[in-house]
Amino acid sequence: MATAVAEELLLAEERMLAALAYLQCAVGCAVLARNRETNLAYGRHASPSFRVRVPARAAWVVQELPSLALPLYQYASESAPRLRSAPNCILLAMFLVHYGHRFWLVVSGYVDKHPFRSYPKESQKTRRHWIQNTKGRLI
Numbered sequence: 001m002a003t004a005v006a007e008e009l010l011l012a013e014e015r016m017l018a019a020l021a022y023l024q025c026a027v028g029c030a031v032l033a034r035n036r037e038t039n040l041a042y043g044r045h046a047s048p049s050f051r052v053r054v055p056a057r058a059a060w061v062v063q064e065l066p067s068l069a070l071p072l073y074q075y076a077s078e079s080a081p082r083l084r085s086a087p088n089c090i091l092l093a094m095f096l097v098h099y100g101h102r103f104w105l106v107v108s109g110y111v112d113k114h115p116f117r118s119y120p121k122e123s124q125k126t127r128r129h130w131i132q133n134t135k136g137r138l139i
Contacts, residue, residue: 060106068099 054062071092074080082088 057106061103064099064103064106068096068103071096 075083075092083092
């Protein structure tokens, strides 16, 4: 009896996730079609009258907080028994440590003081010169 209920819940969860994935794709296509028709500027291309200024750290926290809070909530609640198995606990712990570390770096301002570079400082000058010479074209 318990296994039948568990299987039914698993199927319901899979159906819900599939429906949400299809909904996300449909909304993405609708937004793409609307933006192509209206030619709406966004981001740095938007005019200053349309912009709502939000500090970068606050925006990052608001965007990333659900990624950290939802797994914590799922683990704390009894609604996700699969999170109790050892491999899933390890993956969840790695995920939470990663996001906790990122969250701490951004909120503390450490990222602004010491940006992580994938290339040495010396090559920044040549990279900037190369980008300026291509005039924005991809080669």
